Amino acid sequence: MNRRYSERVITGLNHLASGKIRDLYAVGDDLLLVASDKISAFDYVLESEIPDKGRILTQLSMWWFRQLADLVPNHVISADVEQFPAELQPYKEELRGRSMLCRKLSMVQVECVARGYLTGSGLAEYERTRTANGVPLPPGLVDGSRLDRPIFTPAMKAEVGQHDENVSFEDMAERIGDPELAAQLKDLTLAVYSRAREIAEERGIILADTKFEFGRLRGGTLVLADEVLTPDSSRFWPADEWKPGRTQSSFDKQYVRDWLSSPASGWDRKSDTPPPVLPEEVVQATRARYVEAYERLTGAKFD
Numbered sequence: 630m631n632r633r634y635s636e637r638v639i640t641g642l643n644h645l646a647s648g649k650i651r652d653l654y655a656v657g658d659d660l661l662l663v664a665s666d667k668i669s670a671f672d673y674v675l676e677s678e679i680p681d682k683g684r685i686l687t688q689l690s691m692w693w694f695r696q697l698a699d700l701v702p703n704h705v706i707s708a709d710v711e712q713f714p715a716e717l718q719p720y721k722e723e724l725r726g727r728s729m730l731c732r733k734l735s736m737v738q739v740e741c742v743a744r745g746y747l748t749g750s751g752l753a754e755y756e757r758t759r760t761a762n763g764v765p766l767p768p769g770l771v772d773g774s775r776l777d778r779p780i781f782t783p784a785m786k787a788e789v790g791q792h793d794e795n796v797s798f799e800d801m802a803e804r805i806g807d808p809e810l811a812a813q814l815k816d817l818t819l820a821v822y823s824r825a826r827e828i829a830e831e832r833g834i835i836l837a838d839t840k841f842e843f844g845r846l847r848g849g850t851l852v853l854a855d856e857v858l859t860p861d862s863s864r865f866w867p868a869d870e871w872k873p874g875r876t877q878s879s880f881d882k883q884y885v886r887d888w889l890s891s892p893a894s895g896w897d898r899k900s901d902t903p904p905p906v907l908p909e910e911v912v913q914a915t916r917a918r919y920v921e922a923y924e925r926l927t928g929a930k931f932d
């Protein structure tokens with residue numbers, strides 16, 4: 630396990646894995662997904678933490694799971710620490726609001742990405758080949774262009790720290806060895822993204838793209854796993870700043886990006902050195918953006 634995570638992992642629980650931001654534990658036959666307050670930028674996990682980020686994004690995920698329940702079942706048993714098993718009760722204050730007790734699934738090893746706008750790795754391929762994951766796109770698209778119809782651009786999971794490998798739908802179907810499941814993943818990914826994009830745009834937030842993970846329950850039912858539709862699993866853009874043809878402003882990370890890119894940070898992004906600690910005002914402004922995203926989307930106050 631990477632040294633960075635050692636101080637984050639709750640000793641005394643059965644730790645299974647750590648991603649950049651979240652940790653996974655085994656709890657009996659179930660799993661516990663815990664979101665930290667870490668934030669990543671420019672492919673680094675920053676030393677600075679954003680207070681409450683884990684709680685805000687977990688509560689946002691739970692809100693989305695409820696909004697989408699008619700479209701697709703999900704893996705969550707509970708996000709209420711008072712309902713967690715006895716073995717977790719000694720840690721309940723540390724876990725409160727930032728953890729989801731989930732059913733253990735047989736995970737589908739595909740990152741199910743939906744794109745409603747062209748940017749990032751999708752744009753890079755388009756600029757080379759006028760396609761996205763092998764699917765031809767119209768000419769004249771630029772960074773941030775809204776696509777007429779959302780596209781499914783699956784990726785095969787990469788090793789920790791590497792970028793996922795974008796693959797064509799046919800290649801993904803071949804690699805999971807189940808064309809019917811591949812079609813189901815595509816349909817579900819696009820249906821859930823389309824619903825979420827509509828909800829977000831009504832609230833002034835562009836959901837440019839998102840990454841879902843699916844898994845199967847013992848009986849074979851396909852359910853939505855992981856976190857969903859958070860600024861960590863998706864690109865959130867403020868709709869009133871959208872301007873195709875340039876890098877879009879990130880709803881949640883722009884303050885961090887701007888400060889790290891400014892002379893004030895003294896950091897050279899092209900160097901191999903990790904980014905410096907963030908000034909308190911950048912931390913607090915970023916926290917406020919996560920709270921704003923949560924409150925605008927859910928209509929509820931974050932407390």
Ligand SMILES: CCOC(=O)Cn1cc(-c2ncnc(N)c2C#N)cn1
Pocket residue numbers: 646647648651652653660662704731732733734735736844854855856
């Ligand atoms: C540590 C952060 O990385 C992840 O959580 C990714 N991941 C999820 C699983 C998983 N495995 C079985 N059942 C589930 N319900 C899930 C979920 N979610 C494994 N890795």
